[in-house]
Amino acid sequence: MNKKVIFLILFLIYFNLNIQAKAIIQDDFVNTTLKNKNIEKPYVHNNYNYEDTKRVPVRLSVIADINSEKDLTEGQTVVFRSLQDVWHKGRKIIAKDELVNARVETIISSGMNGIPASIIFSDFKFKNVDEGQFSDTYEKYGQDRSLWVYPLKWALTILPPTGSLTNFIKGGHAKLKSDEVVEIYYYPNW
Amino acid sequence: MWKRFFIILAAIFLFQQYAFAVDDSQLAKEITIQSKIDETGARLLNANKIDKRIVFAYDKADKNAKLKIDPAITSRQVILYEGDYKYIANEDELAAFLARKILIALKSYNGLFNGYLGSFEVKAAPKKFELAADKRAVDFMVTAGYHPVALITFIQKSCPQKRFDRFSNRNLTSKRLAHIYEYIYTKYPYYLANNPYFETEAYQNFLLTSLNNRRLFQEKVKTGSKEAVDYE
Numbered sequence: 001m002n003k004k005v006i007f008l009i010l011f012l013i014y015f016n017l018n019i020q021a022k023a024i025i026q027d028d029f030v031n032t033t034l035k036n037k038n039i040e041k042p043y044v045h046n047n048y049n050y051e052d053t054k055r056v057p058v059r060l061s062v063i064a065d066i067n068s069e070k071d072l073t074e075g076q077t078v079v080f081r082s083l084q085d086v087w088h089k090g091r092k093i094i095a096k097d098e099l100v101n102a103r104v105e106t107i108i109s110s111g112m113n114g115i116p117a118s119i120i121f122s123d124f125k126f127k128n129v130d131e132g133q134f135s136d137t138y139e140k141y142g143q144d145r146s147l148w149v150y151p152l153k154w155a156l157t158i159l160p161p162t163g164s165l166t167n168f169i170k171g172g173h174a175k176l177k178s179d180e181v182v183e184i185y186y187y188p189n190w
Numbered sequence: 191m192w193k194r195f196f197i198i199l200a201a202i203f204l205f206q207q208y209a210f211a212v213d214d215s216q217l218a219k220e221i222t223i224q225s226k227i228d229e230t231g232a233r234l235l236n237a238n239k240i241d242k243r244i245v246f247a248y249d250k251a252d253k254n255a256k257l258k259i260d261p262a263i264t265s266r267q268v269i270l271y272e273g274d275y276k277y278i279a280n281e282d283e284l285a286a287f288l289a290r291k292i293l294i295a296l297k298s299y300n301g302l303f304n305g306y307l308g309s310f311e312v313k314a315a316p317k318k319f320e321l322a323a324d325k326r327a328v329d330f331m332v333t334a335g336y337h338p339v340a341l342i343t344f345i346q347k348s349c350p351q352k353r354f355d356r357f358s359n360r361n362l363t364s365k366r367l368a369h370i371y372e373y374i375y376t377k378y379p380y381y382l383a384n385n386p387y388f389e390t391e392a393y394q395n396f397l398l399t400s401l402n403n404r405r406l407f408q409e410k411v412k413t414g415s416k417e418a419v420d421y422e
Contacts (some may be wrong), residue, residue, distance in 0.1 A: 039380045139300075
């Protein structure tokens, strides 16, 4: 009888410990939307060799004007157009007018004291070319007004609180017009 | 008399040997940490094709002084203080720390006066650049082959929660974590579906403390909204 009770107590302790060990918080949202789905592993760039310094400029432009403050969100795809043929060793790598998708990586909004906004573009997708062979990102800045806002702020410190009013001067939005040339680089031997 | 003299001499000799041994083991430990930082830092720079010079150093100082300007901004040198190092459990978390600082150091290469203006802007408005640095750190980690969820676990362990967001020059840590989670979910879902950190205490604690923010994000995904979520 005693042995049975001891066995039962030991079993309950073991069962309780096991239950506690498995009581983890689940991320239901990830479980329902991502688990058991065929998601491709992102590109990892670990096979590099930077001995060769040869690089070929690739000139692009956006197909429609972009403004950091209007209808632009992070993660959005932006379409660029190649402005010229790009050749390497007698082979055409990129054709003129080829459409190139890129991603709006980050939008840094304009800040107080004239600090400009910026847009970082990345993931330029060219047909049949390894993305590891291109410049990583392209960053477009707005107008930097801090260059004159800070001197103005310091000049106004003798008339308090007027210096603090310069806090409300914001930097320029980042704009990319369709006639603006964006230059990234293709490194054929990287 | 002579006997006592020799005993004292022997004791001094032994003590000196011990002191040197302690110094040597301390030095060896620091060299090991430094080489680990150098290797991880260089891998992040190489994999991300960062062609600007940035160096890495380990400093035994316990904490970064509040008034001291981050050397990543001023000297383009990423310093890992012992106070931060104690939160680092593995190479992924080390990469998480370094990747954030690399972006800040990179900012000092942009802008007028050889980047002085860019550095000044990061110092003057750190809040604005904090979220951008977190997101780019995720990109740097993924490209270099590190697991980006380690950025969540590292911040969860090491960054205390501020009281205010609107009137502070820093973002709430919970807000930063929510933005990182959203960024990984949308850009690198593979790493949330294959998450070796899921059962760690730090990640479980993140899940526990981010219920509301994750619910807000869930709503955004369900409604297909493009608006930025106002995380708490």
